[in-house]
Amino acid sequence: xxxxxxxxxxxxxxxxxxxxxxxxxxxxxxxxxxxxxxxxxxxxxxxxxxxxxxxxxxxxxxxxxxxxxxxxxxxxxxxxxxxxxxxxxxxxxxxxxxxxxxxxxxxxxxxxxxxxxxxxxxxxxxxxxxxxxxxxxxxxxxxxxxxxxxxxxxxxxxxxxxxxxxxxxxxxxxxxxxxxxxxxxxxxxxxxxxxxxxxxxxxxxxxxxxxxxxxxxxxxxxxxxxxxxxxxxxxxxxxxxxxxxxxxxxxxxxxxxxxxxxxxxxxxxxxxxxxxxxxxxxxxxxxxxxxxxxxxxxxxxxxxxxxxxxx
Amino acid sequence: xxxxxxxxxxxxxxxxxxxxxxxxxxxxxxxxxxxxxxxxxxxxxxxxxxxxxxxxxxxxxxxxxxxxxxxxxxxxxxxxxxxxxxxxxxxxxxxxxxxxxxxxxxxxxxxxxxxxxxxxxxxxxxxxxxxxxxxxxxxxxxxxxxxxxxxxxxxxxxxxxxxxxxxxxxxxxxxxxxxxxxxxxxxxxxxxxxxxxxxxxxxxxxxxxxxxxxxxxxxxxxxxxxxxxxxxxxxxxxxxxxxxxxxxxxxxxxxxxxxxxxxxxxxxxxxxxxxxxxxxxxxxxxxxxxxxxxxxxxxxxxxxxxxxxxxxxxxxxxxxxxxxxxxxxxxxxxxxxxxxxxxxxxxxxxxxxxxxxxxxxxxxxxxxxxxxxxxxxxxxxxxxxxxxxxxxxxxxxxxxxxxxxxxxxxxxxxxxxxxxxxxxxxxxxxxxxxxxxxxxxxxxxxxxxxxxxxxxxxxxxxxxxxxxxxxxxxxxxxxxxxxxxxxxxxxxxxxxxxxxxxxxxxxxxxxxxxxxxxxxxxxxxxxxxxxxxxxxxxxxxxx
Numbered sequence: 103x104x105x106x107x108x109x110x111x112x113x114x115x116x117x118x119x120x121x122x123x124x125x126x127x128x129x130x131x132x133x134x135x136x137x138x139x140x141x142x143x144x145x146x147x148x149x150x151x152x153x154x155x156x157x158x159x160x161x162x163x164x165x166x167x168x169x170x171x172x173x174x175x176x177x178x179x180x181x182x183x184x185x186x187x188x189x190x191x192x193x194x195x196x197x198x199x200x201x202x203x204x205x206x207x208x209x210x211x212x213x214x215x216x217x218x219x220x221x222x223x224x225x226x227x228x229x230x231x232x233x234x235x236x237x238x239x240x241x242x243x244x245x246x247x248x249x250x251x252x253x254x255x256x257x258x259x260x261x262x263x264x265x266x267x268x269x270x271x272x273x274x275x276x277x278x279x280x281x282x283x284x285x286x287x288x289x290x291x292x293x294x295x296x297x298x299x300x301x302x303x304x305x306x307x308x309x310x311x312x313x314x315x316x317x318x319x320x321x322x323x324x325x326x327x328x329x330x331x332x333x334x335x336x337x338x339x340x341x342x343x344x345x346x347x348x349x350x351x352x353x354x355x356x357x358x359x360x361x362x363x364x365x366x367x368x369x370x371x372x373x374x375x376x377x378x379x380x381x382x383x384x385x386x387x388x389x390x391x392x393x394x395x396x397x398x399x400x401x402x403x404x405x406x407x408x409x410x411x412x413x
Numbered sequence: 414x415x416x417x418x419x420x421x422x423x424x425x426x427x428x429x430x431x432x433x434x435x436x437x438x439x440x441x442x443x444x445x446x447x448x449x450x451x452x453x454x455x456x457x458x459x460x461x462x463x464x465x466x467x468x469x470x471x472x473x474x475x476x477x478x479x480x481x482x483x484x485x486x487x488x489x490x491x492x493x494x495x496x497x498x499x500x501x502x503x504x505x506x507x508x509x510x511x512x513x514x515x516x517x518x519x520x521x522x523x524x525x526x527x528x529x530x531x532x533x534x535x536x537x538x539x540x541x542x543x544x545x546x547x548x549x550x551x552x553x554x555x556x557x558x559x560x561x562x563x564x565x566x567x568x569x570x571x572x573x574x575x576x577x578x579x580x581x582x583x584x585x586x587x588x589x590x591x592x593x594x595x596x597x598x599x600x601x602x603x604x605x606x607x608x609x610x611x612x613x614x615x616x617x618x619x620x621x622x623x624x625x626x627x628x629x630x631x632x633x634x635x636x637x638x639x640x641x642x643x644x645x646x647x648x649x650x651x652x653x654x655x656x657x658x659x660x661x662x663x664x665x666x667x668x669x670x671x672x673x674x675x676x677x678x679x680x681x682x683x684x685x686x687x688x689x690x691x692x693x694x695x696x697x698x699x700x701x702x703x704x705x706x707x708x709x710x711x712x713x714x715x716x717x718x719x720x721x722x723x724x725x726x727x728x729x730x731x732x733x734x735x736x737x738x739x740x741x742x743x744x745x746x747x748x749x750x751x752x753x754x755x756x757x758x759x760x761x762x763x764x765x766x767x768x769x770x771x772x773x774x775x776x777x778x779x780x781x782x783x784x785x786x787x788x789x790x791x792x793x794x795x796x797x798x799x800x801x802x803x804x805x806x807x808x809x810x811x812x813x814x815x816x817x818x819x820x821x822x823x824x825x826x827x828x829x830x831x832x833x834x835x836x837x838x839x840x841x842x843x844x845x846x847x848x849x850x851x852x853x854x855x856x857x858x859x860x861x862x863x864x865x866x867x868x869x870x871x872x873x874x875x876x877x878x879x880x881x882x883x884x885x886x887x888x889x890x891x892x893x894x895x896x897x898x899x900x901x902x903x904x905x906x907x908x909x910x911x912x913x914x915x916x917x918x919x920x921x922x923x924x925x926x927x928x929x930x931x932x933x934x935x936x937x938x939x940x941x942x943x944x945x946x947x948x949x950x951x952x953x954x955x956x
Contacts, residue, residue, distance in 0.1 A: 178817040179740040183686055197686040198810055199740055266832055352803045356830045357813075370806040372684035374665040375672070 138406075145405035152401020158394035162387075166210040173204040176359060187379050194379035196364070197371035205364050206383050212360040213342050213391065216276055220341035223280035225334050228287025233322050235288075236295035237314055245288070252285040261344065265353035272355045275348055279341045287333045294326045328406050332399045339395035346388055361387050456639070461653040461931070461953055463945060464667040464676040468631055468660055472618070473611040474593040475546055477553040483941050484680055485635055485658060486593070488950060489620035491645075493520055493539065494589035495946075496938055498703050500758055500856035502586045505645065506534070506594060510585050512893075516577040518585035524571050525644045528596050529620045536567035541597040542606075543575065543588065551607035555592045557871070558584065558860075580891040582898070583857045590856070594621065623651040623951035634659045643951060651951035652933070668926070671697060677931050678953075680945045682923040684806060685743040691926050698929045704920035705757055705938035707749055708808065708851035710799075710815070711874040711915055716846055718795050723783035725913035727776040728797075728847070729769040731822035737811045738919050746919035752906045753865070754858055755920045760895070761858050763903045766910050776822035787823050796825040797846035802836040807921070808849050815849070840874065848874045851921075853939045858902045862886045866905070866914060877914045932956050 146152055165172060180199025187194040193202035235245035261278050268274045298304065299322060307317045342361075348354055349362025350369065361384040368380035467479040474486035493507040502510075509521040526534040543565040546555050561581040568574050577584060595606070596619050603609040611618070618626045623646060624637035635658040639651045659676060661667045664684060670676045672694065683691060683699070692699045712719045712728060719725060729751070738746045749755045752766040777787070785793040799815065801808045809830055816826040826847065831839070839845055852872075855861045863886055864870040868878040882905055889901040909915050925944045927934065933954045934944040944953075 178813050179736060181740070183740065183743065184690075197684070269829075269831065352832075356803070356809070357828055369663060369665060370684075370809065372664040372668065372687045372806075375668045376687070376690045 141408070142402075142406045146401060149401040149405060151397050152405070155394040155397035155401065158390055159398060162210060162214065162391055162394070165207055166214045169207050169211055173201070173207045175208060176200045176204040184373060184377050186377075193383045194377070196367060196377075196380055197373050202364065202379060202383055205359050206361065206387055208359040209361045209364060209384065210387065212272060212355070212358050213345065213362075213387070216272065216279065216345040216360070217338040217342045217391070219276045220279040220283060220345070221334050221337040223276070224283035224287055224337050224341075225330060227280070228284035228333075229291050229323070229326070229330055231284070232288045232291035233295050233318050233326070236292055236299050237318055237322065242292075245292075249285045249288050249292075252282070253289070255282075257282045258347070261348060262351060262353060265348050270353050270355055272358055275345050275354060278348070279344045282344075283337045283340060287330075287337060290333050291326050291329055294329045295322055298322050298325045328403075332403055335395045335399040335402075339392040342388060342391050346384075361385075455648065455652070456641075456650040457652055457654065457954070459653045459955060460655040460657055461678065461950065462657045462659060462676045463678045463680050463950075464661050464670055465658050465680045466661055466663055466667065469629070469635060471610075472613065472626075473551070473606070473609055474595065475542075475551045475553055475555055475606050477555075480681070480940065481635075481658065481660075484945050485626060485637070487622070487941075488624040488637055488656070488947050489618060489622045489626060490593040490595050491526070491534075491621050491947065492590060492593055493522070494586065495948075496590055496705070496854070496856060496942070498705075498757070498938060499760075500705055500854075500938070502590055506539070507589055510589055512582075512585065513574065515580040515891075515893075518575045518577065518588075520573045520575075520585070520589060522571050522573065523644070526621050527642060528598075529618075529625050529640050530596075532596065532598055532619075533570075534594065534596075534621045535570045536573045537570075538597045539573045539594050540565040540567040541601065542595050543573075543592065545600065545606045546592070549605040549607040555588075558587045558591050562588065580893075582890065582893045583860050587857060587860055596621070622947050624656050624947075632660055645948060646951040652954040653950075656950055671926055671928065674928065676928075678927040678934075678944065679925065680943070682940045682943065683926055685741065685745050685921075688743065688745065688924045696929055697926050700925045700927065700934060700936050700944050702923045702925065702936045702938060702943055703757055704746070704755075704922045705854050705856055706852040707753070707755055707855060707917050707920050708746075709849075709915055709917045711848045712913065713843060713846050713848070713874070714876045715843065719797070719846060721783045722912060723779045724795070726769075727779035727783070727822060727824065728819060729913050729916050730772050730779065731776040731818045731824060732769070732815050732916075732918070733771045733818050734768060734918055735771065737814055741807060741811045741814070742919065742921060745924070746921040749917045749920055751910045751917055753855070753861065753909055753915060753917055754902060754906045755855070755917075757920060758856075758858060761899055761902050761906075763906060766903075766907055769913075769916070771818070773818065773822040776819075776824070780823065792823045792825065796827055798827045798829050799847040799849060800829050800831065800836060800839050800845040801849040802833045803830045804833045805850070808851065811918075812849055843874075843876065853941060856938075858906075859886070859889050859898065862902070862905055862909075863890060866909065875914050877912075879908065879912065879914070882908050882914070927953075930955055 177200055180195055182195055183199045184197055185191055185195045191201055191203065193206060196202055231245055235242040261282060264278050265274055304317065304321055307321050311317065345360065346362035346365065349360050350365045352366055354360055354362050354366065364384040365381060368374050373380055465481045465484065467481045469481045469485055470479045471482045472486060474490040477483065491506045493505060494502040494510065495505045497503050506526065507520040507522050510519065512518050520539065522536055522539060528534055547559050547562055550556050561577050561579050561584055563576040563578050565573055565575045599619050600606055600609060613626065620640055623640055623643040625640050626635060627638045628636040637656045639654050641650055643649065643651055661670060664681055667679045667681065668687065671679055688699060691697050712725045714720050734748065738744065738748065747756055748768050750764065750766045751768045752763065754761040754763055756762045780793050785795065787793050799812060801812050803809060812828055816828055819826045840848060864872045866873060866877055866882055867886055885901050885905040889898050892898045892901065923940060923943065927944065931953050933952045935946065935949040935952055936944050937946045
């Protein structure tokens, strides 16, 4: 046996410096995670973009929760139709004289609900499939094929088809978006989990118990959590875009306000060419959510990785 | 455009599932002559570009489908009769029409029309078209008018006589208006007219209208070339050398294209909220067309709750009709007084029939009379599912007002907006509590009531079967005396209103935009004819 092989470690996958450190440490995993998270937070606080994005996201969540305090629910109609922003109406009025400000504020609720619920379902299912596949190598091949197959499907046409067949409602939107988001999560989490299950401490855990559930929940999932956090944010922002897209195509819930519905109604009323405020404000809201979610995930990822931390 | 799925009778009414439907011409045309043949007189080399939002699905005019189908085939296959603002019929291919006796009708047709391949258009073409439609039953408006039609015969080159199975005082007008004439020498060898695609694959098309379709780019454009000899227009030749229909994704892009000068006319009616904006836009002119149809809601009487008159009344009294007309329709609609006899049908209109008053307290009392008790929150233990088409932008807007009004009266309405084909399937299957929709042209009250209120009527969405009403309608359909007919129709309308067999909400006036470089359009009722009817397209000219 050559010295090289011994240095390579027990795993078949080459290890990065940071992972090698983790795997060779004698200290318990939980302690290491505790110190790592503190370091991550220290690094994160030095990322102005990340803090800004976090603040923006917090603001949107606040708007969603405090909607009743910020604006009355949009009335069914108003006297002043298609008024530009100004006067009593911050964001102007739509083709039925309703306040666009009220619609955007109340639309935040539905948009965040879809984002949270869809990404939660996608993450839960995607992670489960990923870690199970990574741990039980016999079914990994099958899972890989299913993931590749699902990823290669034309997502938008299928979403449209399903939403049209089942009928428009918030639940439909959430399920449809979740159904097409989990493979992406699975792919990212699986690649990380594959590395983890081959590390010596997982082998060690196998000596302590025969329960794969215990090993997966105690040792595999905690290690892949940072990847999951990043994909939650990315999946959520993608869910908002998909939901807005479906609503714009008339496949959203016609009785609940969402940013996509404001755009859809602007298009239906033929007011897009003359009333810029109908499309600008909901679009800005979508942009704010997607941008802050993306920046936040980038900042978190940078902060988590010792190599990319700002000195 | 119109529903064609059920008995073609439905189509008879040009049911418009799109919100923008009913319309009739009212605006005085800038340069059109009173005879209907406007135009600058001289032919030119100009191209008139018209915007539409749908592709042509069917090139066979006997099978109705999309709006574009109607607009483009209408430029090639003429109708016997045209329509005036008040629903009365005007000469087109036919110069005279009427009844020989109770069960025989006739049309005298022009002798100067020729198909573009050189064949004369004769009474034989007219008679053959009618008989073929009766025989093959294509799903379309035309077939729907043929319920009491037995056969047609060309008794000379210019006279067609039709035999009826029973006396019907409306059928000559209705067949004349809704039916096209197709070339027998092209359609007969093709077999069944219900299946003939007429897609030009056998060497192009043949036209007896002002234009002939010559080039099709699916999803993009339809090019039609002038037919030099078109005697229905002043001067005998259409003005523009070419008419191009261009396909746009939606009305927003159409408006932008008109503003940029890319197109000269938008064939689709304008969304109500855009009319004022476009009227004040330099370079654009807006033409008005008085409505000849109506928008309505029906309450499905096969449902136990809705079978109760008090419940239907409560629903009818919980709608803020004024707000709908003012806000959603921007005051571009007129009340019909909750009667199927619209004010535009001057001879029939009865102003003593009044609109249901918006009064949610009265609605609550009616619900209590019907035996319902409101819970602590003031809500009655009923919930109704209202269906509408999501493609119908105006209806999609006012149904929320209907829902909110009913909620004030403690009645829950669940809105179910669906894609148009699903909506039509639900409508035809009676799969709804409340139906919301509209008809583009309801030109003849007797025909309309036959279809809407008789037990077997194709658009009887209330599922009403009232012996007194049935008697009035059947008597009226065989009555030739106009005054007597009007009296019977007014009685029937009062029954419909008082029993809430139908809730007719308004007649919408439609508006159409074109470039101010062009003039001479001749506006006709409904979005189907509007300013893109054959005479109008042939007469339009540069200023």
